[in-house]
Amino acid sequence: MNEPAVQHEHRTGALESRLGRLLNAGTLVSGILIASGLVVYLARHGGERSAFRDFTGQPDGLTHPLRVARAAIAFDPAAMAQLGVLCLILVPVVRVVFSLIMFALRKDAFYSAVTLIVLALLGVGLWGAVA
Amino acid sequence: MTLSLLTPLLFFVSVAAGLLGSLTGLGGGVVIIPVLVLGFGVDLRYAIGASLIAVIATSSGAAAAYVRDGFTNVRIAMILEIATTAGALAGAWIAGYLPLAAISIIFGLVLLQTAYNAARPPVARPFDAEPDALSTRLGLNGDYPATEGPAAYFPRRIPQGFAVMFGAGVLSALVGVGSGVIKVFAMDRLMRLPFKVSTATSNFMIGVTAAASAGVYLHRGQVAPALAGPIALGALAGAMLGAKLLPRVRTRTLRIIFGCLVALAGIQMIVKGATGTL
16 A cells, blocks of 8 residues: 555544544433433323324424524424434434545545435435425 | 333334444344334334335434545446335325235245345455446446555446436335345446445445435325334434444354344234234
């Protein structure tokens, strides 16, 4: 292996360990959001009977990423827990974004395009275009 | 049941599901949906939404162990993810039009196939030493850290693997499981990747695939935070615990017991679907 390649491998190795920490932090943040949202939610609604036997859907504030974020900032406990769930959904998406950065740094046009297609498909799902 | 009783119960059940799923390598979804539907009487639509979140949690919990190990082949993962995410969007779209009974029967069949896989002993296969032309052109050949040093591998049958992965994506979204069994089948048997490479790569792909369909289900109101929240936390804890215990546990007996339980649940889901008692 020649010198630049060694340096390159070293650099991506450092990036990867940073990614590992970033993903763990993301998972931790979503866990904290879910747990704190649930605790407050149960303090207010803990005595109610569960309503999951019949499918009624969820209120509008809990079904779109932007509305979830807006309601969570206003400290709505269900929305905080849902924001945590949303963060969890975004953890694998972040990993794909990171792969795109890696391919772009290597000037790998083919795999950058492949990764962009995957991101576009993920965006379609998250934006609710199929729902 | 009141929510303050249901929530901790869901958490502990999900710890067990995440633990079993990661120890047997079959994922948590095949446990969580039957427990919710058969045990707690939860509507299948809510159960599927919650299970997909648990699938992502399990994949992220295990990813912490995999991300720097050198086993994940990111190029293979990315090419196949075009198939699995497109399949997931198609599956989530189809699910909006299929009767619930049909989804229940399909899920039952998935459980039976999973049970069969769990009970059957794993077979070691020889790897191909000859590079495949398409794999070479796409730069998919790789090596992984074996005990005796880096070992090279040459994936083959990329188009067939791609097609099977599309199917895995459809199924994953339709019934809310990770489809890890199909993903590992495509990579182990069709593409002939070494077991550790296919397991780590599949784990990466499962989270991405489930994220595509989870987005669709979020918009449909099938992701309820009071249900998906405790399940996600439990599955996350269970998967992390499982990753720690895995090297020290004999999984053979566990897989057979687990297989029998999953088969029983599968028959019940088929009966429920066929008799319309969902």
